Amino acid sequence: MEQPPGVDADGYRIRPLELADLSKGFCDLLAQLSPSASLTEEAFRSRFEELAALGANHLVLVAEDAATGRLAAAGAVLVERKFIRRCGSVGHVEDVVVDAASRGRGLGERVVRRLVEHARGRGCYKVILNCTPELRGFYAKCGFVEKNVQMGLYF
Amino acid sequence: MEQPPGVDADGYRIRPLELADLSKGFCDLLAQLSPSASLTEEAFRSRFEELAALGANHLVLVAEDAATGRLAAAGAVLVERKFIRRCGSVGHVEDVVVDAASRGRGLGERVVRRLVEHARGRGCYKVILNCTPELRGFYAKCGFVEKNVQMGLYF
Numbered sequence: 001m002e003q004p005p006g007v008d009a010d011g012y013r014i015r016p017l018e019l020a021d022l023s024k025g026f027c028d029l030l031a032q033l034s035p036s037a038s039l040t041e042e043a044f045r046s047r048f049e050e051l052a053a054l055g056a057n058h059l060v061l062v063a064e065d066a067a068t069g070r071l072a073a074a075g076a077v078l079v080e081r082k083f084i085r086r087c088g089s090v091g092h093v094e095d096v097v098v099d100a101a102s103r104g105r106g107l108g109e110r111v112v113r114r115l116v117e118h119a120r121g122r123g124c125y126k127v128i129l130n131c132t133p134e135l136r137g138f139y140a141k142c143g144f145v146e147k148n149v150q151m152g153l154y155f
Numbered sequence: 156m157e158q159p160p161g162v163d164a165d166g167y168r169i170r171p172l173e174l175a176d177l178s179k180g181f182c183d184l185l186a187q188l189s190p191s192a193s194l195t196e197e198a199f200r201s202r203f204e205e206l207a208a209l210g211a212n213h214l215v216l217v218a219e220d221a222a223t224g225r226l227a228a229a230g231a232v233l234v235e236r237k238f239i240r241r242c243g244s245v246g247h248v249e250d251v252v253v254d255a256a257s258r259g260r261g262l263g264e265r266v267v268r269r270l271v272e273h274a275r276g277r278g279c280y281k282v283i284l285n286c287t288p289e290l291r292g293f294y295a296k297c298g299f300v301e302k303n304v305q306m307g308l309y310f
Contacts, residue, residue: 030238036239129305145306
């Protein structure tokens with residue numbers, strides 16, 4: 001079946017997050033990534049606008065099922081401006097999640113590859129991310145290599 | 156010897172990066188972190204202003220030797236705004252470096268602790284960083300625990 005422009009052959013459209021996505025299952029997706037109470041419309045809108053003010057330096061992508069209008073995956077990339085590497089930039093991939101019912105279709109990989117391309121287009125010399133050991137294979141498939149250790153301090 | 160306000164007992168002042176720091180050894184510090192050509196004043200100023208526009212969401216700290224006016228350490232923290240964790244925020248510690256001649260005085264730990272306090276003050280629920288395995292002990296001393304693996308994709 002031929003799909004409308006911007007919709008992949010299997011019926012998913014990968015596009016930037018929109019304000020209307022709160023009612024398309026965005027919270028259900030987030031809850032599969034991290035214990036997370038539902039967002040109020042006000043909190044969502046406020047955070048959405050904060051990120052919009054960062055322009056292309058903070059991109060959140062979603063994969064929408066074009067047939068149902070529900071979100072099936074999401075991911076973000078944040079562009080960090082440095083002084084090292086001749087004032088180079090680094091992309092940080094964050095919060096990649098695929099809805100449990102939509103796994104195994106390559107959606108996660110497509111979202112990650114789009115985030116990486118966005119970072120490359122913003123002039124980044126590398127893209128980095130942190131993941132659990134179980135996800136090494138998935139990110140290796142997306143072109144990543146294991147590099148260092150991630151450490152955290154929790155308040 | 157009593158020190159002026161803001162200067163630690165051993166003569167170092169930890170403070171935000173300033174435009175004048177290009178002539179106080181900032182490039183020499185960066186070169187100890189990553190192969191990095193000298194920055195032109197124009198490139199430095201331009202990146203400095205880009206980061207200044209992010210306000211408290213991107214802080215670069217330096218440790219200045221109050222006696223000589225030279226920089227002995229630096230580090231940065233970037234505040235990432237998320238949708239997960241009820242629109243929580245995460246601090247990313249980046250580019251921590253101590254001048255070779257000033258190591259062993261706890262300057263790195265003081266800079267990192269100040270970056271962490273800044274992130275906490277901005278409402279972050281955690282601070283994360285990536286490091287080589289050799290630096291695990293240093294960051295553990297700063298309160299960090301090992302968490303996940305870091306992966307990278309290099310252009």
